[in-house]
Amino acid sequence: MASRANPIARVAGGLEVGWLLWRAQLQMFMNQTIRSRQAGRIVATIIGAAVILLAWSWEAIITWIGVQAAHRVTARIDAVHLLSLAFLGYTAVLVFSSLVFSLNALLLNPDLDLLLAAPQPVESVLAGRMVVQVLRLLLLSLLFTGPALLVLAIANHDPLILVILAALYLLYPVFVVVIISVLSLLLVRFIPAGRGREILTVFGVALALGVNLLNFLLNPALRDSGFSRRPGAPLSLPDVPAASSPWLPSGWAGRSAAAILHGDLPAAVGWASLLLGVSAVIFAVGTRLSGRLYLAGWIQAVPPRRRHLTPARTRRLKGAVPLLSPVLASILVKDWRMRTRDLAQLVRFVMPVVFLFVIFGLRFPRLLDSVRSLGEGPAEAMLALIPAWVLLFSLSISLGLTAVSLEGKSIWVYAASPNTTWRFLQGKCWSAAVPTAALVALVALIAEILIRPGWLWAATAVLLAVSLAAIVTTLMVGIGAVFARFDWTDARRMMNPLGVFIGMALFAMITGISALLLGISLALAGATGFPVFTTWLAAMTISVGGALALAALGLLIGNQRLRGLELG
């Protein structure tokens, strides 16, 4: 029946469903914020709104200054090309966000069945989802650039600047959202949607790594510190000449935006109309195609391949860890299994190491030479700890802060068991601190061996790194417990932003104070004639002791929060 509906009705139905969904999302947003009747949420909403207003004011001021400067200085800028490049860059963002959105909205979100059961053609439901995504992107674009557009409109005495650019924001994402949605529906005929999310995570990491590598190899600012400097290479950023091609949507949007900024309304409307026409055709065709692909079914309709343990792995991992009680050992082993078997979780382990390689590894020969030239001593030993410290920062945040929330809705298993929350936190500390400290120790050891600051300094530096790794991760576990959410099952969303902020601030504080103490110890030895090693050890002890006290406090507060937790 759905396939017989006429195309205009399907598209109109899509717009209608999209509007209904959008309205429902707005209602949910309002219910969770200002209508929540919860003081904390209302205050958070007001603070959030105030922060946005502040950012908007700042943006407006900067834009105003920019406009005034532009009036005084004549700069030769190819506005069409620049704006087209901006739209092309935006396309990359659109592609990735649409991939995630399409997988969730078209395949994974549980309300899809409810919508498909309604007397609406499948095409309209799928098109409705796309409309929601386009509206969401419009809102985000306006959120980020709205004040700038307003200032431009006021400064140029042309309110149509606001209208045309908002129209471009609305129209430009359409083709990307539709194409990606159709491709996602096609893709999940071969890859299960649930697995798709994991594949996207890996794709995201690969993309980030690729961008970093390209940046390292191509960015002139980095060439003199790397090994790929090409003599005589032009000192300009990589350009994409095709961005402003009149045959590409980025070129149309760029031309339309540039035209309205120069006051050429007919040209602006002309290029925007072209974008509108093509977007409408793509939306109509995409709606039809997505309906067909959806109805053709996807791989989840067939029984999924059973994932199981090989007998060898079953034998190897029995859940026992020497020196740990069975409860602590079982939490450690269980968390290790969960993290290493879930691709999205595994990436959390691997990503910091990969980026460490990108940041330090690629520049390593030059860095090594620079540090070695300093000779032997405590300062060199500390410099060698920098890669381990970067790794610690990343791992303590990603493993420590998420350790408690990792339980998700399965927290009832532990909560119903005859164990205290304190013991649970102990287990979580072990499960996060052991891999973090092990990896930090490994990286610190390798760096110290390569830099050779003297075996005594190297040994104390590694000891300091391992101690602080365990302590800082413990602190993060405590913070994670304070901000734990167990109703989140999605691994990517397990970090509370405020928790991350506090965790990062405390990490910076511990790092700063430790560095300061170690610096003071060296200065003190120089000034008083005390043996450097003595003042150095004293500084290390104070640093570790202080961090330990902070971690204990974090755990105590975290434990209080967990004790007060009710699983209703």
Added chain:
Amino acid sequence: MLSTRLLTKRYGSLTAVEELDLEVSAGELFGFLGPNGAGKTTTIKMLVGLLRPTSGSASVAGIDIQAEPEKAKARIGYVPDSATLYDKLSAREFLEFSGDLYHVERRLRDRRIDALLKLFDLHERANDFLAGYSRGMRQKVSLAAALLHDPQVLFLDEPTVGLDPQSARQMKDILVDFCKEGKTVFFSTHILEIAERMCTRLAIINHGRLIAIGSLQELRHMVGQDGQSLEQIFLELTGSREEDVSAVLRGLES
């Protein structure tokens, strides 16, 4: 074996459970019935220590669940209504984890796991990840985990949801055998037929208040009509009336 005294749970102005007094003896298979939102799950969660009562007390196997939660929990087995398990663990690994949490000695734990996996027909898929399990299979794994440490009281929240007829029958048999050993089962259900056939005693809760308690025969006496089914008694006591439903449906037609 299980008793509550004026057990109350309030969420702000909403009273989920109000002054609940219950006494359940050893060897009883106790059914806890009530319409949706009556307070069944809240009561069970208070009894297993997942929620703190606003007032009143509860003890399981003679141990106050609030005063000595760990001690009481060691004697409790709990199967929630929709058991969320660890998707990336196999059933065997999950049971091992559960056994360790309940301090079951390793060799005994492994022996019991083998027996329970066989009992629930899960042994062939014991090494499959739980992510691939159906709802009924997950329910079986939850029950196996709840039985693993040999509890004295078993709390089950809607245990038959998602089970096929054979599995539901198997679960009934297991629960009956469990009670024959002098242990107690406390379970909530919507399926009155099951409660009618299995339970030694029943309690009906509505709007957080206990409105009836006793054997089926005692409940029949309470409503004053012998020979009534549990469904009729339930509807009578909870005030759900057939004529109201018909009137609403007729209204929809016009």
